[in-house]
Amino acid sequence: MDQPLIASDPHAEIREEVAKLCARFPGEYWRKVDRERAYPTDFVKALTEGGWLGALIPEEYGGAGLPLSAAAAILEEIHRSGGNAGACHAQMYIMGTILKHGSPEQKKRYLPGIASGALRLQAFGVTEPTSGTDTTALRTVAKRDGDNYIVNGQKIWTSRAEHSDLMLLLARTTPRDQVQKKTEGLSTFIVDMKAALGNGLTIRPIRTMMNHNTTEVFFDNMVVPAENLVGQEGRGFRYILDGMNAERLLISSESIGDAKWFIRKAVDYSKERVLFGRPIGQNQGVQFPIAKAYAQMRAAEALLKLGLEKFEAGLPCGEEANMGKMLCAEAAWAAGEACIQTHGGFGFAEEYDVERKYREARLYQVAPISTNLVLSYVGEHVLGMPRSY
Numbered sequence: 001m002d003q004p005l006i007a008s009d010p011h012a013e014i015r016e017e018v019a020k021l022c023a024r025f026p027g028e029y030w031r032k033v034d035r036e037r038a039y040p041t042d043f044v045k046a047l048t049e050g051g052w053l054g055a056l057i058p059e060e061y062g063g064a065g066l067p068l069s070a071a072a073a074i075l076e077e078i079h080r081s082g083g084n085a086g087a088c089h090a091q092m093y094i095m096g097t098i099l100k101h102g103s104p105e106q107k108k109r110y111l112p113g114i115a116s117g118a119l120r121l122q123a124f125g126v127t128e129p130t131s132g133t134d135t136t137a138l139r140t141v142a143k144r145d146g147d148n149y150i151v152n153g154q155k156i157w158t159s160r161a162e163h164s165d166l167m168l169l170l171a172r173t174t175p176r177d178q179v180q181k182k183t184e185g186l187s188t189f190i191v192d193m194k195a196a197l198g199n200g201l202t203i204r205p206i207r208t209m210m211n212h213n214t215t216e217v218f219f220d221n222m223v224v225p226a227e228n229l230v231g232q233e234g235r236g237f238r239y240i241l242d243g244m245n246a247e248r249l250l251i252s253s254e255s256i257g258d259a260k261w262f263i264r265k266a267v268d269y270s271k272e273r274v275l276f277g278r279p280i281g282q283n284q285g286v287q288f289p290i291a292k293a294y295a296q297m298r299a300a301e302a303l304l305k306l307g308l309e310k311f312e313a314g315l316p317c318g319e320e321a322n323m324g325k326m327l328c329a330e331a332a333w334a335a336g337e338a339c340i341q342t343h344g345g346f347g348f349a350e351e352y353d354v355e356r357k358y359r360e361a362r363l364y365q366v367a368p369i370s371t372n373l374v375l376s377y378v379g380e381h382v383l384g385m386p387r388s389y
Contacts, residue, residue, distance in 0.1 A: 011073035014066075018074050021050055022081035027353040030083060034211045034356050039163045044088045045117065053091050054115035056099070061107060062115035068246055069308040072253035079257025082353060084360055086212050089254065090122050090160065093247040094168045097188060101231035101239045106190065110166065122164035123193065125155040125217060126240065133373055135170070136182040136237065140219060142171035142189065144226070144233075149173070149189065151200070151222040157367070159214040161203045167191040167217075169224075170240055173233050188236035190228045199223070210359040245311060245321040247368055252304045252321075255328035258361045259297040262335035265354060266290045266342040286342055293335040300327040319382050326374040329364035336361050 057063020113119035131137040140153025174185030200222030270281025307320030340347035
């Protein structure tokens with residue numbers, strides 16, 4: 001099932017090296033982390049030491065200076081190997097805001113530490129309980145007070161907050177009724193979470209169906225130095241938007257990796273499992289759903305590759321990033337369905353890893369953007385239909 005690594009694949013060596021690293025963290029490792037609702041510290045440390053989490057950071061700051069397609073290859077291989085990059089993937093797409101809009105001082109201060117692993121930039125404070133994906137309606141406020149901003153409010157689904165040194169935070173600095181456009185008046189900040197914890201910052205874990213280390217965070221007169229403002233005040237929403245296509249393309253690559261893992265797992269089991277004197281994979285009722293999931297995965301993968309090419313060429317890629325995220329997530333889920341059905345009762349047994357990956361794969365039809373909002377984007381921005389919300 002796996003496509004051969006051909007010479008035309010610019011990231012063949014990266015895939016091979018990441019696969020070797022992931023082999024050091026087999027299913028037993030991920031089952032233990034999942035069972036204990038723990039953070040995969042050793043895995044994240046190994047990725048960082050290998051330079052993989054600093055792939056997008058320019059070489060002058062200690063990173064590899066690789067393109068987005070390389071980061072996508074890294075994340076795909078993690079998932080194809082049976083792991084999960086959710087513990088660390090945010091670092092790749094969050095830092096784009098700092099790279100593009102951060103001051104020279106901010107880049108010098110933070111990027112070398114992120115590249116070396118001395119600092120973790122994993123937390124992204126955007127979503128709120130009352131606004132969800134309606135980002136412009138967020139209520140967290142940052143008010144200027146001399147050389148600082150005072151932040152009050154709440155965020156939810158802020159994954160990895162307990163395991164991150166830094167947070168990229170979006171807050172309103174100008175009241176919504178005082179701006180001409182609802183997207184104005186929002187600003188982006190770099191928050192030193194270690195300094196803020198217990199000093200206006202409170203973190204509460206949220207237990208979910210998968211081990212995603214997600215939390216809700218509360219800001220009560222939390223002080224953020226004005227020098228931690230990213231770019232210009234009031235333009236934060238635009239800065240966040242800049243990174244959304246990258247985020248969706250990277251998440252899509254994880255879903256493709258999941259789909260490949262499910263399909264390989266199902267194919268292998270269908271050959272090994274013998275019932276009524278024949279391998280169950282010989283039965284079309286077993287074989288066809290797996291084959292269809294493979295075809296679905298390849299189609300989604302082609303759209304993802306197009307999106308990555310357009311992103312790296314500096315061309316508009318919103319269509320490919322959004323549709324790719326939706327189709328890749330659906331392909332992973334279809335592959336998961338085929339895999340768990342092929343395994344029958346054993347698919348629900350922890351030791352086979354199928355049920356864990358099944359839970360993890362379901363997330364990406366909801367996050368980082370739901371399927372319905374993707375369809376709304378396509379209807380309005382691709383097909384030219386009236387705005388639906």
